[in-house]
Structure formats: structure tokens, C-alpha cells
Amino acid sequence: MSSEPSGEYDVIVIGGGPAGENAAAYAIAGSDRTAAIVEQELLGGECSYWACMPSKALLRPGHLLAAARAMPGIDAKGLDVEAVLAHRDRIVHNHDDSGQVDWAEHSRIAVIRGVGRLAGERLVEVGGRTLRARHAVVLATGTRARVPEVPGLRDALPWTSRDATNLHEVPGHAVIVGGGVVACESATWLATLGSEVTMLVRGKALLANAEPFARERVASALAEAGVRVLFETEPESVTRTEPKDTGEGRIHGGAVTVRTRGAHTESIEADEIVVAAGRGPATVELGLAAVGLADGYVEVDDHLSARDVPGDWLYAVGDVNHGPALTHMGKYQARICGDVIAARAEGRPLDGARYAATADHEQVPQVVFTSPEVASVGLTEEAARRAGYDVDTVEIDIAVAGSSLARENYSGRAKIVVDTSADILLGATFVGPEIGELLHAATIAVVGKVPLDTLWHAVPAYPTVSEIWLRLLEARRS
Incomplete structure (x- = not known):
């Protein structure tokens, strides 16, 4: 199917990451409609090969090592770096997307290799060939790393997130x-x-959009791990000895010298510089x-239709519409987009919550x-x-039976934001080891607009860390 594409499909998706895959699958589900995904790199996209999956594969061993060291009776000596990198390579399937292509073909989705380009209403050009969409074209091309205009930085061939997640050589000293x-x-x-890691942070805090206590705890933990964090500091110039494109995740040449400006003015010598600046x-x-449309982000309505393109045929999902740059939110938008396309193709009304993206607000x-x-x-x-809400907040340490069992000297904190009217x-933040597993309960409470009086009857199991929910409610009552 992927090697001999036809010239016409019901739905054409440009961009084969998770959002694009979901949009195509949902748009044709349970029907005889056809779909094609146009992808110039690997089917599965940034998340599968260069972002979410490899980064978490690199982070998880460290989390487990810390947990083991915090538990009496476990002899946890350290990490085997080569084994960690090999595990990461297995997670990204050594950049082989054949499994994703098999999924697409079994889902009746054609995979077309090449750069997709809009050529007019419902028209997409790929490698000199023009494809036509009967119902919809979906843009799911995502975003790319920005490299700031710092003298010498581009010439130094810095690492971007793709190199950092797919590193094959560990720098002795890295400047981020x-x-x-x-x-x-x-x-x-x-x-x-x-x-050895040095971070150059232009602002006064890490994770600028997080609650203050969360930023502070992450900064303190990085400092305890030996990371030097320089706030209100940015690179003024960068020079490198014999820069060389040695390949993704390999040291790109000789030593790097970073001259900084701001609160800390100095010259920093490093093996590699990593750009993570948006x-x-x-x-x-x-x-x-x-x-x-002008080049840039594509603005959409809650049906994911492009706002400034008449006819309800052009859609944009994921990072490219300037929504939350998160894989799960791109997939969420894509599911709704696919359902909207299907409903419009079948002449059904767009009634009901399933046809409007609201959680991304x-x-x-x-x-x-x-x-x-x-x-x-x-x-x-x-x-x-x-945003104009009248709010009350509760912020307490996570100190329950479940946390004391999870590890010795457990340290965590939680905060809820309550709409008093x-x-x-309205929101919740948790900081601590393995705390991500608490999040979905909070998400359900926020999305479902569950009254706090009702949450009293959602009894947390004992002894688990989720008992913090009871402590938060008790703290607000008192």
C-alpha cells in the first residue's frame, strides 16, 4: 500500500507522528473511507524516536536507582551506561518504523514517503505528485527545535533535543x-x-509555568545532583574547536567555549552544548x-478546523496549532478531529462534547x-x-503512610487550587518520586468539575501515596 499510493483519498494527513496517526485512524474508523499519511521521516514522529519515548527510557533507570538506594536492604551500586543506552535503542526500535508502517497498513492507511505541501483546496503535493482529499487535509507536522541567534552558536553545531535523547557518547561536561x-x-x-552539567537559564526560575514550590524543588534537586544552574544568564558567544557533524547524539567536534552574560559573566569550557530554548x-x-495562510502556527477552532480557511476541509492538530506541546494533548485533539471529519463526511451534526476540544484550554x-x-x-x-477566578489554595507536604513505605526520607508536596464560587x-500540582501516577485522579476531578463535597466520598486506599487527597481536603476544611 505505501509504495503505490493512489491519487485520491478521503483524508490526507501531513505528518506521521502520534497526532497524525490518531487523526487518520479516527477519521476512517468503522467506514469504507480511505486515508493516507504523508511523512518525510519516520512514521511515529518526534515522540516515538526523539522525544517522549527515548527521554523517558533514559530517565527511568535513574529514578529506579534512587528508589532502590532509598530502600533499606537493597544493594544499589550504580548504572551500566552502555546497558541504559542499549535499552533506549530498543525503546526507539533502532529508528526502524516498520512496525508503525505495519500498523498503518493493517488500519487501511496508506503511508506516503516525502515532504507534503499544500497546493490548493484539498490538494497536497508530494515529490512532484498531486494528491486530492475528498473530505479533509489534516496538518500534523509538529514543531522543530529553535537555535537562538547567538554569535557562533550555529557554527558550533550544538546538540538539540534530538541529540540529547539519542546520545551515543556521554559528554564529560555539557552546557544546557x-x-x-x-x-x-x-x-x-x-x-x-x-x-558535569551547567545550565544557562535566562529567567529567574526553572519551569516558569509551574507552581513556585515545584520550580524550587526541581532546582534544589538538580543542585544536589551536582548540576550548576546559573539563573538570569545566557550565552553571549560560542566558539568551538573543529566543529564536525559526527552524527546524531555524538560529540560534534572539539572543545566548546561559551562566553556568558547576565548575572554570571564567565567563560565556560565544555565538551558539548545542548540547546533547549524552545x-x-x-x-x-x-x-x-x-x-x-501566513507561515507559522495554524489557528484552529474547537473542532480543529483552520480558522482562516473556508469550507471546513483543512484541520491542524498537535503542536502545529500552538496548543499544548504535549503528545497526549496532540492525540486528544486528533481523536476529536477525526470524529469531526467522520461526522461531516456522513452528514451528521456536531452535537455533543466529543466533537469539541475543550481540555486544551x-x-x-x-x-x-x-x-x-x-x-x-x-x-x-x-x-x-x-484569569479572574476567586480562588482558595491548599499546599501541604506529602506525608502519609504510603509515602513512608515508598522510600525512606520521602519528600513531596501537593497543592490544589479551588474555585471558591x-x-x-481548577488545578492541582504534585511534586515527589513517582508522583506522575497520582495525576489522572486530579485530571478527572478538574475535567469533571467534581465538587469538593463529592471528593470526600472518593476514599483513597490505605496505605498509598494517594491518601494525600484526604489530607488536602482535611487541610481545607480546617
């Missing part, structure tokens, strides 16, 4: 530019694998002008897999007040 999720997670696994839409080659869940983990959903206190949760 950035203080967001990618920067913090990269610093965590690089330090665990033996790198991402931008991957739309340069997408031909947006052919349908009257104020109900987004996210886990930052640092050590400790940060798990959050919905609005922080600052964001809720900025409706007595429902």
Missing part, C-alpha cells in the same frame, strides 16, 4: 541553554549518566500561502519527569487569579 521541561529533563539524565512550528515547507495534564517528578493539571494559582478544583 534553557530552563524549561526539555532542559530540566536533559540535565537530569545527563547528570545521572555521569556528565521550539517553533514546522511549517516552512508546508505551502500555507497556497491556501491563504484550562485542563491540561502534564508530568515533568525530573527527579523529583512534577505532575500538574489545570491552572496554577497565579494563572487562575490572572463553585467549590471545584
Whole structure:
């Protein structure tokens, strides 16, 4: 199927990451409609090979080692770096996407290799061939790492997130530019694998959108792990001895010298520099002008239809529409998008919640897999007040029977943000080991607008860390 594409499909998706795959699958589910995914790299996209999956494969061994060392009776000596990297390679299937292609073909989705480009209404060009969509074209091209305009930085061939997640050589000393999720997670696994790490953070805190206590705990933990975090500091210039494109995840040449400016002015010598300073839409080659759009993010409505393109045939899902840059949210949008396409193709009304993306506004869940983990959903206190809500908050340490059993000297903290007028949760944040597993309960409470009086009857099992829910409710009552 993938080698001999036809010229016409009901749905054409440009971009074969998880969001694109979901959009195609949902749009044709239970029907005789046809779909094609146009992908220029690997089917499965950034998440499968260069982001979520390899990064978590690198982080998990360190988390388990820390847990073992915090439990009496376990002799936990250290990590086998080669084995960790080999495990990561298995997780990303050594960049072989044949399994994903098999899934697509068994799902009746054609896989077309090449760069997809809009050529007009319902038209997509791929390698000189023009394809036509009967019902819909879905843009799911995601984003690419940004490299700041710092003198010498591009010439130094810095690592981006793709190199960091697919490293094959561990730098003796790595300088990370950035203080967001990618920067913090990269610093965590690089330090665990033996790198000396220096972070250059332009702002005054890590994880700028998180609750203050979460930022502080991550910063403290990184410092305890030996990471040097320089706040209000950024690179002024970069030079490198004999830069060389040695391949993804390999040291790109000789020594790097980073001259900094801001609160800390110095020259830092390193083996590698990692740029984790944000991402931008991957739309340069997408031909947006052919349908009257400017290059950049594609604005959509809650049905995921492109706002400025008439006819309800063009959709955008995932990072490319400037929504939350999270795989699970891209897949969420894609499921709704696929259902909308199917309903419109069959002439059905778009009635009901399933046809509108609402969770990507104020109900987004996210886990930052640092050590400790940060798990959050919905609005922080600052964001809720900025949005005009009257709020009450509860913030307490996680100290329950389940946490004391989980490890010695367990350290965690939790906070809830309550809409006082409706007595429902607007947001929740948890920080601690393995805390991501608590998040879905909070997500259900936020999305379901569950009254706090009702949450009293959601009894946490004993002895688990989730008993913190009872402690949060008790703290607010008192």
C-alpha cells in the first residue's frame, strides 16, 4: 500500500507522528473511507524516536536507582551506561518504523514517503505528485527545535533535543541553554549518566509555568545532583574547536567555549552544548500561502478546523496549532478531529462534547519527569487569579503512610487550587518520586468539575501515596 499510493483519498494527513496517526485512524474508523499519511521521516514522529519515548527510557533507570538506594536492604551500586543506552535503542526500535508502517497498513492507511505541501483546496503535493482529499487535509507536522541567534552558536553545531535523547557518547561536561521541561529533563539524565552539567537559564526560575514550590524543588534537586544552574544568564558567544557533524547524539567536534552574560559573566569550557530554548512550528515547507495562510502556527477552532480557511476541509492538530506541546494533548485533539471529519463526511451534526476540544484550554495534564517528578493539571494559582477566578489554595507536604513505605526520607508536596464560587478544583500540582501516577485522579476531578463535597466520598486506599487527597481536603476544611 505505501509504495503505490493512489491519487485520491478521503483524508490526507501531513505528518506521521502520534497526532497524525490518531487523526487518520479516527477519521476512517468503522467506514469504507480511505486515508493516507504523508511523512518525510519516520512514521511515529518526534515522540516515538526523539522525544517522549527515548527521554523517558533514559530517565527511568535513574529514578529506579534512587528508589532502590532509598530502600533499606537493597544493594544499589550504580548504572551500566552502555546497558541504559542499549535499552533506549530498543525503546526507539533502532529508528526502524516498520512496525508503525505495519500498523498503518493493517488500519487501511496508506503511508506516503516525502515532504507534503499544500497546493490548493484539498490538494497536497508530494515529490512532484498531486494528491486530492475528498473530505479533509489534516496538518500534523509538529514543531522543530529553535537555535537562538547567538554569535557562533550555529557554527558550533550544538546538540538539540534530538541529540540529547539519542546520545551515543556521554559528554564529560555539557552546557544546557534553557530552563524549561526539555532542559530540566536533559540535565537530569545527563547528570545521572555521569556528565558535569551547567545550565544557562535566562529567567529567574526553572519551569516558569509551574507552581513556585515545584520550580524550587526541581532546582534544589538538580543542585544536589551536582548540576550548576546559573539563573538570569545566557550565552553571549560560542566558539568551538573543529566543529564536525559526527552524527546524531555524538560529540560534534572539539572543545566548546561559551562566553556568558547576565548575572554570571564567565567563560565556560565544555565538551558539548545542548540547546533547549524552545521550539517553533514546522511549517516552512508546508505551502500555507497556497491556501491563504501566513507561515507559522495554524489557528484552529474547537473542532480543529483552520480558522482562516473556508469550507471546513483543512484541520491542524498537535503542536502545529500552538496548543499544548504535549503528545497526549496532540492525540486528544486528533481523536476529536477525526470524529469531526467522520461526522461531516456522513452528514451528521456536531452535537455533543466529543466533537469539541475543550481540555486544551484550562485542563491540561502534564508530568515533568525530573527527579523529583512534577505532575500538574489545570491552572496554577497565579494563572487562575490572572484569569479572574476567586480562588482558595491548599499546599501541604506529602506525608502519609504510603509515602513512608515508598522510600525512606520521602519528600513531596501537593497543592490544589479551588474555585471558591463553585467549590471545584481548577488545578492541582504534585511534586515527589513517582508522583506522575497520582495525576489522572486530579485530571478527572478538574475535567469533571467534581465538587469538593463529592471528593470526600472518593476514599483513597490505605496505605498509598494517594491518601494525600484526604489530607488536602482535611487541610481545607480546617
